[in-house]
Amino acid sequence: MSPPLSSLGEFGLVALFERAAQARHPATRVGIGDDCAVLDLGGLERVLLTTDLLLERVHFEAAWLSAEDLGHKSMAVNLSDVAAMGGEAVAALLALGLPPGLEVAWVEGLRDGLVGCARAYGLELVGGDTVSAPGGAVVCLTVLGRAPADEVVLRSGGQPGDRVLATGPLGDSAAGLHLLRGGGAGLAPEDRAALLLAHRRPEPQLALGRELARRRLAHAMIDVSDGLVQDLGHICERSGLGAELDADGLPLSAAARRLAALEGLDARDWALSGGEDYRLLFCVPGGLAAEAERVCRGLGLEAAELGRLGAGRGVRVRRDGQVSAPADQGFDHFGPRGAR
Amino acid sequence: MSPPLSSLGEFGLVALFERAAQARHPATRVGIGDDCAVLDLGGLERVLLTTDLLLERVHFEAAWLSAEDLGHKSMAVNLSDVAAMGGEAVAALLALGLPPGLEVAWVEGLRDGLVGCARAYGLELVGGDTVSAPGGAVVCLTVLGRAPADEVVLRSGGQPGDRVLATGPLGDSAAGLHLLRGGGAGLAPEDRAALLLAHRRPEPQLALGRELARRRLAHAMIDVSDGLVQDLGHICERSGLGAELDADGLPLSAAARRLAALEGLDARDWALSGGEDYRLLFCVPGGLAAEAERVCRGLGLEAAELGRLGAGRGVRVRRDGQVSAPADQGFDHFGPRGAR
Numbered sequence: 001m002s003p004p005l006s007s008l009g010e011f012g013l014v015a016l017f018e019r020a021a022q023a024r025h026p027a028t029r030v031g032i033g034d035d036c037a038v039l040d041l042g043g044l045e046r047v048l049l050t051t052d053l054l055l056e057r058v059h060f061e062a063a064w065l066s067a068e069d070l071g072h073k074s075m076a077v078n079l080s081d082v083a084a085m086g087g088e089a090v091a092a093l094l095a096l097g098l099p100p101g102l103e104v105a106w107v108e109g110l111r112d113g114l115v116g117c118a119r120a121y122g123l124e125l126v127g128g129d130t131v132s133a134p135g136g137a138v139v140c141l142t143v144l145g146r147a148p149a150d151e152v153v154l155r156s157g158g159q160p161g162d163r164v165l166a167t168g169p170l171g172d173s174a175a176g177l178h179l180l181r182g183g184g185a186g187l188a189p190e191d192r193a194a195l196l197l198a199h200r201r202p203e204p205q206l207a208l209g210r211e212l213a214r215r216r217l218a219h220a221m222i223d224v225s226d227g228l229v230q231d232l233g234h235i236c237e238r239s240g241l242g243a244e245l246d247a248d249g250l251p252l253s254a255a256a257r258r259l260a261a262l263e264g265l266d267a268r269d270w271a272l273s274g275g276e277d278y279r280l281l282f283c284v285p286g287g288l289a290a291e292a293e294r295v296c297r298g299l300g301l302e303a304a305e306l307g308r309l310g311a312g313r314g315v316r317v318r319r320d321g322q323v324s325a326p327a328d329q330g331f332d333h334f335g336p337r338g339a340r
Numbered sequence: 341m342s343p344p345l346s347s348l349g350e351f352g353l354v355a356l357f358e359r360a361a362q363a364r365h366p367a368t369r370v371g372i373g374d375d376c377a378v379l380d381l382g383g384l385e386r387v388l389l390t391t392d393l394l395l396e397r398v399h400f401e402a403a404w405l406s407a408e409d410l411g412h413k414s415m416a417v418n419l420s421d422v423a424a425m426g427g428e429a430v431a432a433l434l435a436l437g438l439p440p441g442l443e444v445a446w447v448e449g450l451r452d453g454l455v456g457c458a459r460a461y462g463l464e465l466v467g468g469d470t471v472s473a474p475g476g477a478v479v480c481l482t483v484l485g486r487a488p489a490d491e492v493v494l495r496s497g498g499q500p501g502d503r504v505l506a507t508g509p510l511g512d513s514a515a516g517l518h519l520l521r522g523g524g525a526g527l528a529p530e531d532r533a534a535l536l537l538a539h540r541r542p543e544p545q546l547a548l549g550r551e552l553a554r555r556r557l558a559h560a561m562i563d564v565s566d567g568l569v570q571d572l573g574h575i576c577e578r579s580g581l582g583a584e585l586d587a588d589g590l591p592l593s594a595a596a597r598r599l600a601a602l603e604g605l606d607a608r609d610w611a612l613s614g615g616e617d618y619r620l621l622f623c624v625p626g627g628l629a630a631e632a633e634r635v636c637r638g639l640g641l642e643a644a645e646l647g648r649l650g651a652g653r654g655v656r657v658r659r660d661g662q663v664s665a666p667a668d669q670g671f672d673h674f675g676p677r678g679a680r
Contacts, residue, residue: 002445005438013470016447017434020455025464027430037466039431041486043383051482053435053469090367091379094357095393095480098345105342107356115360124365126377129393130353140435140480142391146381 033238034155035084035222036145046152048145050081056136064180067106069200071113074139077225079121079204080278082145084223086153086213089123089206095140097133110139121206151213153282158220158239162283162309165292167208167301168251170228171267172198174274175256184259191255198253202278208299209280217292218282227273228306229326231281233315239283242312247272247319251304272317272326283309373578374495375424375562376485386492388485390421396476404520407446409540411453414479417565419461419544420618422485424563426493426553429463429546435480437473450479461546491553493622498560498579502623502649505632507548507641508591510568511607512538514614515596524599531595538593542618548639549620557632558622567613568646569666571621573655579623582652587612587659591644612657612666623649 005013018032029046030038036048054074056062065073075092082089094114098107118125123143176199178184179192205223212218220235229245236243250271260267271277284292289305296303307318316325345353358372369386370378376388394414396402405413415432422429434454438447458465463483516539518524519532545563552558560575569585576583590611600607611617624632629645636643647658656665 002443004440005442005444005447006440008444010470013438013447016444017451017455017465017468020451020465025430025462025466028464028466031464031466032468034467037431037433039466039484041381041383041385041387041430043381045381047381047387047484049431049433049467049482049484051433051435051467051469051480053437053471053478053480055437055471055473055475055478058437058472058474090365090381091377091389093377093389093391093482095391095482097393097395097398097478098353100344100346102345103342104345104348104356107345107353111357111360115357118361122365124368124371125357125361126365126368126371126379127374127389127391128357128372129391130350131393131395132398133395134398135395135475138393138395138437138478138480140391140393140478142389142433142435142482144379144387144389144484 030154035081036087038152044149045146046149048082048085048087048147049142050078051140051142052077054139065200067109068113070139071110072117072201074141075114075117076202076204076278078141078143079206080223080225082143083204083206083209084221084280085147086151086209086221087145087147088210089121089143089145091124091126091144092118093142094125094128096128097131097138099134099136100132121204147213153213153218153221155220155222155235156238158235158241158283158309159285160241160310162219162285163289163305164232164243164281164283164307164309165289165303165305166224166251166279166281167296167303168279169253169256170224170251170277170279171256171270171274172253173202173276174270175259175267176200178259183263186262187259191258194253194255195259199276202276204278205280208296208301211295211299212282212292215295217284217288217295219285221280221282224277224279224281225275227275228281229272229315229317235283236314239309241309243307243309243315244323245307245315245317247317249304249306251302268319370494375421376427378492384489385486386489388422388425388427388487390418391480391482392417394479405540407449408453410479411450412457412541414481415454415457416542416544416618418481418483419546420563420565422483423544423546423549424561424620425487426491426549426561427485427487428550429461429483429485431464431466431484432458433482434465434468436468437471437478439474439476440472461544487553493553493558493561495560495562495575496578498575498581498623498649499625500581500650502559502625503629503645504572504583504621504623504647504649505629505643505645506564506591506619506621507636507643508619509593509596510564510591510617510619511596511610511614512593513542513616514610515599515607516540518599523603526602527599531598534593534595535599539616542616544618545620548636548641551635551639552622552632555635557624557628557635559625561620561622564617564619564621565615567615568621569612569655569657575623576654579649581649583647583649583655584663585647585655585657587657589644589646591642608659
């Protein structure tokens, strides 16, 4: 009797594939383990490839997300991976499983969300696959991007002493999810709308990623999809470093703070382990932090310094004067909190 | 009240997206509607992109297909799309949804099938996504290929008078499915094994596709995934032509013929509308048919001439001296025969 997948965890599962895929194709520059795979097909540019799978009732509830929101979000999530490499998005493939009884209007909404987001970020839907999925909608989107060969930013490039920066707000998406789960009675309508929008309509930071890459300001970069602690943990692991995060300096929105106060919760938890913010988290050498902040301001964004890379392993969080290494480093699809 | 998706059919669904995706990216050479999308990222080569979604209980029954077969088949199906463009496969992304209670040994089997097939055809698994799928396994594979810019073979290039060729056998996969559904009592074990293998372990014809493309022998090409009539129909539609298929000349295996005789069925139906054979179907100018046949023989394959492209619309089938246009032109996921 073989043990169940849940005993392995999501990272154990990925490792299972990573170990077997050791036969390197001459075109592969980066394989499993970064936001995108990086291919060298000749020339001065690299090809970036990323894919995401969204399942009804696992990643979204049809009642919580309109078809158009779902389309937008599926696209945005993949574009965010291209942004995290410093790339530009070129083309997308959509593999779609749909229940045959679904209304055509729902599919048109999904399409409008997908195609609208693609158009806003300058890429095209070039192909895909459509199948019947009686058990619930399945959306698998793949995006191809590109970046100049010497400007691709990996998770693995972090250096000791690098400042860890991100643009805020962080935690709004998790706060929005809290509302969808029925929380937040008494929250002001404009706060509610802002937090729901952050959850339903994340915007990938392609311009910021490209600009940081072009100016060679980031040693390492990732997008905040699993939660700040876990995503910074990926940079630490790939860079062979540790990091300290200052929870007191997190860029939280006023709306998230007000919701947290109303519920007796700490908004910092949404930022640290909520995920789905799709903001870029980037590691900048100390001497370039001011320039990175200027680049952010030029794009209408405010960079927050969240901590530093250093020796050791894993992420330690400084919070209310105490430093600890959180056991819960984010979302594991197959772990004890899985399948939420 | 919006009508249900099933009223639209699979091709209506694709058209819904095709119409909306009209904003052409300068890199797009071929978008929705061929075996692969074709991108021009600069240089003398084109990038080919294709994706396929396989769902448990829709595309496969875990009891009918071992995990290793499923892994192999998922990869082979995508590689067959690259073969149909005349391309070479470079890299694959795997998006995987799995029930958390699944055994690790099953996942290892799936991986071994996928990676084994990738290795056999010279490409690498470079990334993906893993999520929990309590409703049943979901496998979405995306393959990136490449081909010299002037050697990409489209569905749309067919010319009147072109000979329609394929290498056999055709229909074995559908015959194998017939066995899995409980048919074929009394069939010889070696016939049973051969037909099941054809269904479970299709081999993509990458070498054949590349060679036909390199020698510029094929005006148009597609792989037989939906069924011969429907797939030739795609070439006709994109080329603005009609075609006549000679059902009496179909390359059927002796095993499929014996199974059909045993069951009182006609093996030609498996070839015409069964699908999943993943053989290449290609249209060759009359003067080059002999050379195309030589290329096939050089690869240990036997080419069969199935008919010709000509004026008109759609596919007509000549069978036992009668010509008819089959109403059932193959498998529609969302049509009346959908979700099988």
